[in-house]
Amino acid sequence: xxxxxxxxxxxxxxxxxxxxxxxxxxxxxxxxxxxxxxxxxxxxxxxxxxxxxxxxxxxxxxxxxxxxxxxxxxxxxxxxxxxxxxxxxxxxxxxxxxxxxxxxxxxxxxxxxxxxxxxxxxxxxxxxxxxxxxxxxxxxxxxxxxxxxxxxxxxxxxxxxxxxxxxxxxxxxxxxxxxxxxxxxxxxxxxxxxxxxxxxxxxxxxxxxxxxxxxxxxxxxxxxxxxxxxxxxxxxxxxxxxxxxxxxxxxxxxxxxxxxxxxxxxxxxxxxxxxxxxxxxxxxxxxxxxxxxxxxxxxxxxxxxxxxxxxxxxxxxxxxxxxxxxxxxxxxxxxxxxxxxxxxxxxxxxxxxxxxxxxxxxxxxxxxxxxxxxxxxxxxxxxxxxxxxxxxxxxxxxxxxxxxxxxxxxxxxxxxxxxxxxxxxxxxxxxxxxxxxxxxxxx
Ligand SMILES: Nc1ncnc2c1ncn2[C@@H]1O[C@H](COP(=O)(O)OP(=O)(O)OP(=O)(O)O)[C@@H](O)[C@H]1O
Ligand SMILES: [Mg+2]
Numbered sequence: 001x002x003x004x005x006x007x008x009x010x011x012x013x014x015x016x017x018x019x020x021x022x023x024x025x026x027x028x029x030x031x032x033x034x035x036x037x038x039x040x041x042x043x044x045x046x047x048x049x050x051x052x053x054x055x056x057x058x059x060x061x062x063x064x065x066x067x068x069x070x071x072x073x074x075x076x077x078x079x080x081x082x083x084x085x086x087x088x089x090x091x092x093x094x095x096x097x098x099x100x101x102x103x104x105x106x107x108x109x110x111x112x113x114x115x116x117x118x119x120x121x122x123x124x125x126x127x128x129x130x131x132x133x134x135x136x137x138x139x140x141x142x143x144x145x146x147x148x149x150x151x152x153x154x155x156x157x158x159x160x161x162x163x164x165x166x167x168x169x170x171x172x173x174x175x176x177x178x179x180x181x182x183x184x185x186x187x188x189x190x191x192x193x194x195x196x197x198x199x200x201x202x203x204x205x206x207x208x209x210x211x212x213x214x215x216x217x218x219x220x221x222x223x224x225x226x227x228x229x230x231x232x233x234x235x236x237x238x239x240x241x242x243x244x245x246x247x248x249x250x251x252x253x254x255x256x257x258x259x260x261x262x263x264x265x266x267x268x269x270x271x272x273x274x275x276x277x278x279x280x281x282x283x284x285x286x287x288x289x290x291x292x293x294x295x296x297x298x299x300x301x302x303x304x305x306x307x308x309x310x311x312x313x314x315x316x317x318x319x320x321x322x323x324x325x326x327x328x329x330x331x332x333x334x335x336x337x338x339x340x341x342x343x344x345x346x347x348x349x350x351x352x353x354x355x356x357x358x359x360x361x362x363x364x365x366x367x368x369x370x371x372x373x374x375x376x377x378x379x380x381x382x383x384x385x386x387x388x389x390x391x392x393x394x395x396x397x398x399x400x401x402x403x404x405x406x407x408x409x410x411x412x413x414x415x416x417x418x419x420x421x422x423x424x425x426x427x428x429x430x431x432x433x434x435x436x437x438x439x440x441x442x443x
Contacts, residue, residue, distance in 0.1 A: 027064075027145055030162035034155055036147050043147035050088035050138055053079055061146030062160055065097050072097030073160045076144050083142060090133040098133065101140075105132055169291070171310045171348035171391070173200045173401055176288040177411050178391065179308075182429025183284055184240035191229065191282040193218055193268070194247040195300050196290040200401035202246035204411055205232050214248025221245055222267040222299055229277065235412045243282065268299035269337060301332045306343045306436060313350050313362070321345060322369055330377050342381040343435045346428065348391040359386065370442065379441040387435075389428040394421050 027045065031037050038045060044061075056063075061076035065087060074082055074097070086095030116124050150156040173196070180190045194201040195218055202211045221227040229243040264270075272278055272285060287300035301307070307329065311321050325342070332340055345366065347359065363386045370378050370385065396414040415422050 026163065027143070030159055031145070031147070033162055034149070034158055036149055042149075043145060046144045046146070048142050048144075049140060050083070050142070053083050053088065053142060055079075056144060056146065059146050060148060060151035060156065061144055062150065062156060062163070063142055063144040064163060066141045066143060072100055073163050075150075075156055075160075076146055079142075079144070087140075088137060090129050090137050098137075101136060102128070102133065105136055170312055172291075173204070173288050174397060175308070175310045175346060175348050175391065176201055176286050177204050178415075178425050179429055179432060180242050180286055181234065181238075181411065181415060182425040183432075184234065184238040184242050185426055186429055186433070187239035188283040189241045189243075189281060191243045191245065191278060191285045193221070193245050193285060193287045193300070195268075195287050195296040197247055197249070197251040197296070198290065199247045199249050199251075201288045202244065202248070204401050205244055205409060206230065206246055207406075211246065211249060213250050214246050217246045217248055217251075218268075218296070218299075219247070219251050219254065221271055222264075222296075224271070232409070235409050236416060240283075263295040265295060265298040265335075266302050266337065269303040272303055298332075301328070301340070302336050302338075304332075304336075304340045305338055306341055307332075308343050308432070309345045310348050311345055312348060313354060313358075321366060325370055325377075325381070326373060329380075330373070333377065333380060340380070341439055341441065343432065343439075344382045344387045345385055346387045346389070346391065349393050349397075350390060351393050359390075362386075367442075379443070381442050382435055383440045383442045387428065387431050389424055389431050391424050391428065392420070394418060397421070 024045070028037065031043060036043055056076040056079045059076050063074055063076050063079055063083065065072040065074075065083070072082075072087070072095075082095060082097065085091070087097045087101075090098050116127055119127055145159070150159065176192060180192050183190045192201060192205075199211050199214075202214075202217075216226050216228040218227070219225075227245055229245055232242040232244055234242060268287075278285065285303070287303065289297040289300045309321055309324060329340075329342060345363075367385050370381055394414070396417065400410050400414065415425060
């Protein structure tokens, strides 16, 4: 039997989205929260790049250093020093913005690691700066928002915090864990793959000292190495079983050092097809992917038979959904060796105040968008776009992955304490199986 792989992915851009419209919207919203705006608050918006950074020294405000993602938010007074002296000249080590840019470009750095590997340490740094960082920095946009009121440090920090927290993590990891749980309650054998070097899924189930250093996890799986499936004891009796191939925090460092020279986007697909320990022992493989479009994300997408897109109600993650459907899924459909289908959009982390009417309108608007895509694409998207099951916000679920695991699996405790959450989990798993067994694409 071919293993149905279910993958979660919502290409939400970490921090704020690039497209000028939404960035401006986010800025406006954040200013609004502080009681400021462009018309009445005496605020100004300036969009430029390294070539046009004006002298804003002493002008109160913040600047945002953006590519596809926001790489740094700082105060405008810093522009002369940080942007002019550090970001734009790409002085590694001097600037947090450059360090973030480098992290963001890791994938590109790895792609070129064959060339870099031959160099000595000094030449290697020069190569990274000149061939990877400088061309990227030159394309960056620098947005500055200035308002007299931002002279007050407290107000400015509030604006920075707002800009940075409007990132809208969509709930991929949470939904992966909940679905695995729900399918296990239904008696299924489920294997979770943590494809995200942030290792949030792994830290839900493994102790932190184990997650710190993994040498037999998904990276080894993808690079033909030795991998181990961790059997997860959920702490409660379920008829099915749950396994995990984890990610380790150490992977980020491996990637950074260029220790993984060959990135084959089909690597996980090929390994899953040939590993009896997986394809003969599990009914479902669920992949949790990183937030960026980065090779591990492609591993998941190319291995998938079905794609589930989690989203919350925030416009930024819905923008992510649209980008995913328009730009990414068509490419995956063309290049995948499978015939991936989109099972639907799952709303998660939504408040009970949201009216069904609002959800219906949102669904209709995303549906109109999908129908404008070629029929080869929309026929592979489940006709009823949104899952009926809504996973509401549950305070106990919040930030679970960031709290170190102790003797118990915190997720089991949370699910078993709340009859509402448990029934959402059961109903979602049942809906997923129904959609798989009776797939009806849009017509
Ligand atoms: N139903 C929920 N109730 C409360 N908090 C939630 C719920 N779903 C998700 N969250 C919280 O929202 C945050 C983001 O969720 P999660 O980590 O699952 O998103 P993600 O898409 O995997 O993020 P990333 O892109 O960083 O991997 C987390 O703090 C999580 O605990
Ligand atoms: Mg995650």
